[in-house]
Amino acid sequence: MSETIYLGSGKSVQGQYGEFFNVTLNLDKIGNHPQVVENYKGNKFVRLRISKKDQKDQYGKDIVVVWNDPSKMEKKTETQSGNTGLPF
Numbered sequence: 001m002s003e004t005i006y007l008g009s010g011k012s013v014q015g016q017y018g019e020f021f022n023v024t025l026n027l028d029k030i031g032n033h034p035q036v037v038e039n040y041k042g043n044k045f046v047r048l049r050i051s052k053k054d055q056k057d058q059y060g061k062d063i064v065v066v067w068n069d070p071s072k073m074e075k076k077t078e079t080q081s082g083n084t085g086l087p088f
Contacts, residue, residue, distance in 0.1 A: 004066050005033050007030060008023055008065035021050060023063055030046060
């Protein structure tokens with residue numbers, strides 16, 4: 001089972017161009033869980049999953065932001081991504 005760390009929350013908002021999400025990340029939680037930061041070619045990334053809750057909480061927030069352990073996630077291979085290395 002992968003480790004789930006809740007890093008923030010947010011609200012869905014209807015705008016002129018459709019629905020979008022206002023989310024807030026808790027940087028202290030990221031700092032307290034250094035395993036959420038991935039290094040790739042000298043850059044640091046945080047892989048996030050943003051999903052809607054079934055119901056809004058007491059603050060009207062209906063979005064949850066979490067980090068799932070990427071070592072437990074399925075990795076795409078070249079075949080799965082459709083990249084065969086062929087020029088056509």
